[in-house]
Amino acid sequence: MSEQSLPRANPALAAALTLAASAFAAGTTLLAKALGTGALGPELHPLQISHGRFLFAFLGFATAAMIIRPTITRPNWGLHIGRSTLGWGGVTLMFAAATFIPLSDATAISFLNPVVGMLLAIPFLGEKIGPWRWGSAALAFTGAMVLTRPGAGALEFGAFLALGAACAMGGELIFIKKLTGRERPFQILLINNAIGLAIATVAAAFVWQMPTLQQWAALAGIGLLMASAQTCFINAMRLADASFVSPFFYTSLSFAALYDALVFSVLPDAISWLGAGIILCAAAVLVWREARIR
Template sequence: MTLRAPNPPLAIGFMLTATAFIAGTMILAKLLGTGALGTPFHPLQVSHGRFLFAFLALGTMAAVLRPQIRRPDLRLHVGRTAFGWGGVTLMFAAVAYIPLSDATAISFLNPVFGMLLAIPLLGEKVGPWRWLAAATALIGALVLLRPGPETFQIAGLLALGAACLMGMELIFIKKLANREPPFQILLINNAIGLCIATLAVVPVWTMPTTGQWAALAGIGLLMAAAQACFVNAMARADASFVTPFSYLTLVFAALYDGMVFAVIPDRVSMLGALIILSGATLLALRERKRGISI
């Protein structure tokens, strides 16, 4: 990818657009998973649609742009994609059962899990402020899980598992980021993801209706567009500067959930989300001070 001149306002615009698109994929996944568009879809079929149409979009771009593929590290790509596919599948399962804002807030734990996993896997050292940020975010997740015999959200564990898998994905992304061009990473990621998702969906695949095909296409195209916006944001400003703006995904998720399903976040949801965002923001600030992209 050609280096771009720094442009922080444009970078923020790209990141905000990416957050709106990502929240859009989640509301479409919820429509499919809850049966609002017909027979409820298995999360494996939703994630298959996500990779299928995202790959078609990126493949079309590759056919037009004809980028040079530079000796990809397939071992890292397979590892990154396997964990990413598992994470997004669990997230699609979670949003069918819990408020979109809760699932989105819990997903913000992925950089926390990424930080924790980087200790044994990358040999990184973690100071007291980063431990405080991690502990704060995990307390927020506990609040959102609503521990108690009558209030515990079992489906919240799906979102927690998704965040953990996506945290593992971050380890592979860190290893790939400085080795290969961003578009190459996205293209190969979605190609491998499509292969994994196709094998996994075979036992549960059902013929979609026209509306379900449209939703699946929407998920894939919005995700591809979100990834493109994310890459463009990173190309125009430091990652540590634009990353906190990604937390606005929570705002769009709550807005879409309210508009489509009339779900309004309650006080517990808002408290838990606020605690998680506080921890995630503290972690982002510490990484920015250390000059590291999370």
């Protein structure tokens, strides 16, 4: 790609796109909670909800592909399958967690995925981790343990589902990092959602039940919101440094708490604020350190 074809840096637009991506991503979890808790009809299984996410996201990207007609160049199918499998697992676990715990808790625990990705980069990418990164990782996991609320029954179970989602999405980051150096962003998103749809279809077949019209609308909303979030975030990353963009994505915690309060009248308690605050501090340390390294 020539220098002339590269987009000019635009931090203000990058920040706006990242805030939009945060609002869209939190919206998907809100709709998943509504579907999984019976707020929109009979409860849907998380496997069926994640199927709707991939179905409608793929339809969105496929429609865009028919319009812009991108050139698909030598996909690395092994990396795509690995990335899509972990992405599907992470999304499904996240949607399941949202039915048990407040959205703010599930979102805060999901912020562990960059830390998991950082730790996995040691054996898989050969990266070296210094004391600052190790310290931020320990701090983030401490926050996650606070949010598990040991002995709290359903809250504890939901927190561990969210922790599993963070681990799966952290593993996905390793595949994404390898793919982004080889293929264009739109090609990665299109293939990812196609493979994810295939996996989700097989899994959902075991728990399928016919959704109501309201539920179909919510499933479509999840897929289209996720596609919008991915598109906004990728374009934000092209317009500014990752160290500048990343902190804005943490506002998804605020959006999740706001949605939960408005729709389900669920307000974060002291433990939620404490655990989320610890994780956000760890994330801030990582962002600051990465900026210093650059």
